[in-house]
Amino acid sequence: AQSVTQLDSQVPVFEEAPVELRCNYSSSVSVYLFWYVQYPNQGLQLLLKYLSGSTLVKGINGFEAEFNKSQTSFHLRKPSVHISDTAEYFCAVERNTGKLIFGQGTTLQVKP
Amino acid sequence: GAGVSQSPSNKVTEKGKDVELRCDPISGHTALYWYRQSLGQGLEFLIYFQGNSAPDKSGLPSDRFSAERTGGSVSTLTIQRTQQEDSAVYLCASTLVSPSGDTQYFGPGTRLTVL
Numbered sequence: 717a718q719s720v721t722q723l724d725s726q727v728p729v730f731e732e733a734p735v736e737l738r739c740n741y742s743s744s745v746s747v748y749l750f751w752y753v754q755y756p757n758q759g760l761q762l763l764l765k766y767l768s769g770s771t772l773v774k775g776i777n778g779f780e781a782e783f784n785k786s787q788t789s790f791h792l793r794k795p796s797v798h799i800s801d802t803a804e805y806f807c808a809v810e811r812n813t814g815k816l817i818f819g820q821g822t823t824l825q826v827k828p
Numbered sequence: 829g830a831g832v833s834q835s836p837s838n839k840v841t842e843k844g845k846d847v848e849l850r851c852d853p854i855s856g857h858t859a860l861y862w863y864r865q866s867l868g869q870g871l872e873f874l875i876y877f878q879g880n881s882a883p884d885k886s887g888l889p890s891d892r893f894s895a896e897r898t899g900g901s902v903s904t905l906t907i908q909r910t911q912q913e914d915s916a917v918y919l920c921a922s923t924l925v926s927p928s929g930d931t932q933y934f935g936p937g938t939r940l941t942v943l
Contacts, residue, residue, distance in 0.1 A: 757936075759934035759936045759937055765929070765931065808871075810928075810929065812928045812929075814876050815886075815887075816873060817873070818871035
């Protein structure tokens with residue numbers, strides 16, 4: 717069975733500081749990996765995804781993530797956050813079936 | 829419309845009543861998904877449609893939950909005899925063609941409150 721663990725439920729950070737949101741997954745087979753963002757009272761929006769190829773994936777709004785197969789991780793990073801990045805972030809895996817398995821989410825709180 | 833739409837945006841019902849939630853996917857998208865987001869359980873997959881058929885219903889929590897899709901477009905999620913634990917935000921998503929690795933576009937959700 718697949719599972720996704722987001723190691724931090726909340727991450728407070730000051731504006732313009734770097735941030736890393738951690739995600740680990742367990743799967744015995746290859747998976748596709750996704751990060752979604754959910755702004756207050758809105759649906760989920762794709763930030764980036766890893767399907768194959770280069771392990772460093774760049775997404776929207778200056779976010780990037782690195783796929784590490786040996787550590788089964790897919791951590792999300794941004795070098796300098798803005799107040800507008802305050803939201804909930806979800807890591808998800810999919811094993812060629814379309815069904816997304818989500819982590820519990822990480823709330824990013826950007827402080828001025 | 830340009831995105832996935834869901835209706836109603838909010839639904840308050842009494843325990844024991846039936847509810848219907850509607851999802852309009854992006855035009856031309858063949859795959860459609862339902863998820864549930866609740867405080868205790870996080871985001872959970874419910875059911876997946878490819879066209880009008882549902883090859884994966886594994887996430888439906890009980891036989892009180894059912895869903896259908898007609899004309900390869902609109903989908904309805906029906907919850908019979910609602911219980912308080914059904915209170916959640918129900919999200920719908922769609923993808924263009926193949927489900928495998930394709931980006932799922934999510935609607936804004938329907939917030940269901942069962943009193």
